[in-house]
Amino acid sequence: MVSESSPLLSRTVPSPFLWRSGAILVATGMIVDAFGTHTLRRRPGITVDNLNAWRTAANYAIINGLGLLLVSMHPRFSTHRFAGYAILGGSAVFSGSIMALVLWKNVKFLGPITPLGGIMMIAGYAALAF
Numbered sequence: 050m051v052s053e054s055s056p057l058l059s060r061t062v063p064s065p066f067l068w069r070s071g072a073i074l075v076a077t078g079m080i081v082d083a084f085g086t087h088t089l090r091r092r093p094g095i096t097v098d099n100l101n102a103w104r105t106a107a108n109y110a111i112i113n114g115l116g117l118l119l120v121s122m123h124p125r126f127s128t129h130r131f132a133g134y135a136i137l138g139g140s141a142v143f144s145g146s147i148m149a150l151v152l153w154k155n156v157k158f159l160g161p162i163t164p165l166g167g168i169m170m171i172a173g174y175a176a177l178a179f
Contacts, residue, residue: 067121067133074114074140081148082107089151099151106147113140113170120177132176139169 085103089095113136120126120133127133143166146159 064121064127064133067117067127067137070133070137071114071117071119071121074110074117074137076114078107078110078112078114078144081110094154095151102147103151106144106151109170110140110144113137116174126177129176132173135169135173135176137173139166139171139173142166143170 082104085100085107089103090100117133117136120129120136143163146163146166149156149159150163
């Protein structure tokens with residue numbers, strides 16, 4: 050039985066920064082997915098591969114936003130010094146670089162940066178295990 054002084058009950062308010070960041074990521078992912086579905090496909094030079102990459106970027110933003118919402122509500126992990134920020138930063142780098150590569154063909158230098166965002170996201174989630 051959990052007592053009223055339990056650490057699980059002592060923190061009922063989510064981390065405001067992580068909560069807001071998660072909500073913004075989810076909303077942004079939904080907006081850019083809708084943009085890709087309704088507008089981007091009509092843009093000259095956009096291929097099926099571009100649309101698939103765009104959808105991947107949008108999905109990762111949504112998934113990581115939901116992850117941040119959950120992390121923000123956890124009494125221990127919402128104050129983790131690395132995890133939430135790594136997930137947020139990794140998601141921004143990963144999704145943002147993919148979207149930039151789709152929109153602007155001349156930013157090829159971002160290609161090698163995309164996996165760094167993925168590594169940051171993985172590191173953030175892995176940090177939650179320790």
